[in-house]
Amino acid sequence: MKHLRTWLAVAGVVAIGDQAFFVVLSLFLLSFYGSAIAASFLTAASVTRLCLILAGGYAADRWSPYRCVQVGLALRIVAFLLVGCDSLQGPHVPLLSCGIVLFGAGDGLYLPSSGALLKRLTSHGDFSRTISWVQVITSVATGLAGASSGLSFETVPLHALFLTFALLAAVALALFCAIPNVAAATQADDQPPQAQAPSIASVSLRVVMARNGGIVAIGLITALLIDASLSGVMNIVLPARYLELGWGGGTFGAAVCVFALGGIVGGLIASRIPSDRTSTRNAVINCGILVFAALTCAQYIAVSSSLSLLLVAVSGFGAGVVAPTLIGDIMNSTPESFAGRIYSAINLVTYGSAPVAYAACGFLMTRFSTSAPFLVGAALLALGGLARLIATFRSS
Structure with a gap:
């Protein structure tokens, strides 16, 4: 239960950083590059995220959801730092492009892996209750971040905002590293007796x-x-x-x-x-x-x-x-x-x-x-x- 509470804290910190980053990034792109280029950048981030979501689920199952989440959080830190450097030095499209694509990659790797890890941290039948609390926490965090970041854009230097997002991502990574790398549960731990089958490891996705x-x-x-x-x-x-x-x-x-x-x-x-x-x-x-x-x-x-x-x-x-x-x-x-x-x-x-x-x-x-x-x-x-x-x- 302690590890699950830590994981919920990580989800809240990530939600705050994500929502605030998107609000500030959208305003930043519109202010410096115009609507057409802003839409192109956001589309690139979305496409990258979708591609990594597709690959991230397979990587989590075949490799380790714990390691995938770590990589996703680390990519977030690098992405926020790159965008922050771009806002500090003035418009620099290659640097900004790398930052936005890395954010999409980190988000795409984090999302499916987080669900796989959450299933490991919950006993059978409790996933619905846990995901309900995840929704409540992320909704509160998203609302607070969205409201505050819109105001901060007018009063705080852009590079300071993006560096703050990088700091939040680092806090999330530090909290996450406090959770041990939970091994995959045995079949008996994961499923009720009536659902067990000797060939569960060999079943297909279909x-x-x-x-x-x-x-x-x-x-x-x-x-x-x-x-x-x-x-x-x-x-x-x-x-x-x-x-x-x-x-x-x-x-x-x-x-x-x-x-x-x-x-x-x-x-x-x-x-x-x-x-x-x-x-x-x-x-x-x-x-x-x-x-x-x-x-x-x-x-x-x-x-x-x-x-x-x-x-x-x-x-x-x-x-x-x-x-x-x-x-x-x-x-x-x-x-x-x-x-x-x-x-x-x-x-x-x-x-x-x-x-x-x-x-x-x-x-x-x-x-x-x-x-x-x-x-x-x-x-x-x-x-x-x-x-x-x-x-x-x-x-x-």
């Missing part, structure tokens, strides 16, 4: 996806559906809708805050759902998807900012309950030898669905209306929720 009624495969598809819908609505459609209605950027800032607050409350509730209550957990996920569909549809007809903010807060609450429950079910059904690759798939769903969702929302908003993606997203969520409900009923 078998892992299909076992226990296809919990892993269905869970990943469900996560893709939710992430694609929420990322498009929250990051593209909602701010455009608020500006169209004359509510201003301040209302969107408030929407981000209430969504985060709802996620924190939802995460606390998700941590109380027993891992052995399969029917309850399935009901939470299935109802959550259908509620998301209703809330997304309601945004289409929301005529006041207060009503829209209320809908956003409830959506945040639902995401806080559904996301850790869904991820917990996926990881609890995953053998430890495949934890890195499955958690890598979860991160690919999370970070890879966003660009597709943005492009789709942009097309719908240009071709039809600003609020059209609300209806399309609601329809997709409703169909996906009904399909998952039928699949859950058949498997039970």
Whole structure:
């Protein structure tokens, strides 16, 4: 338990550094290079992160999630120092490019490896509760970092900010090194008696996806559906809708805050759902998807900012309950030898669905209306929720 608490502290420090770095980096790039070059740099970081997420899960399973996390944190330190040197010496594209690409590589290596290591540090069935606390901690850290870094950009020298991020990454690495390199658990430690099998080490990824009624495969598809819908609505459609209605950027800032607050409350509730209550957990996920569909549809007809903010807060609450429950079910059904690759798939769903969702929302908003993606997203969520409900009923 002591090592798990230390790991949660590491996750919080990393979340603070990541969110603050992205806010300051975006403002820095826009100020010195303009929107086109800024978008190119951020795209390069995203592509690098996705590539390393894909490779990082395999490396964590075949090599060591502990070492992969160490390398990821070390790359963060180097990346922050390079970007800090660039801001100190003036615009220097090669140096900045190296820093941003290294950050994407470090983040991509850290994300899947952290999930694999977290599974080692938790006993069977407790992953859902642990990931709920991870969500709460990272949500609080992200909110604080996002609010403070925006103000700091105007008052603190840029190189000092980036060096502070490097110091935070060094603190995270030092805390992490206090956790011993936990060896892989034996099969008996990792799985309940009824799930044990003598050939567990030789099973394929396809078998892992299909076992226990296809919990892993269905869970990943469900996560893709939710992430694609929420990322498009929250990051593209909602701010455009608020500006169209004359509510201003301040209302969107408030929407981000209430969504985060709802996620924190939802995460606390998700941590109380027993891992052995399969029917309850399935009901939470299935109802959550259908509620998301209703809330997304309601945004289409929301005529006041207060009503829209209320809908956003409830959506945040639902995401806080559904996301850790869904991820917990996926990881609890995953053998430890495949934890890195499955958690890598979860991160690919999370970070890879966003660009597709943005492009789709942009097309719908240009071709039809600003609020059209609300209806399309609601329809997709409703169909996906009904399909998952039928699949859950058949498997039970």
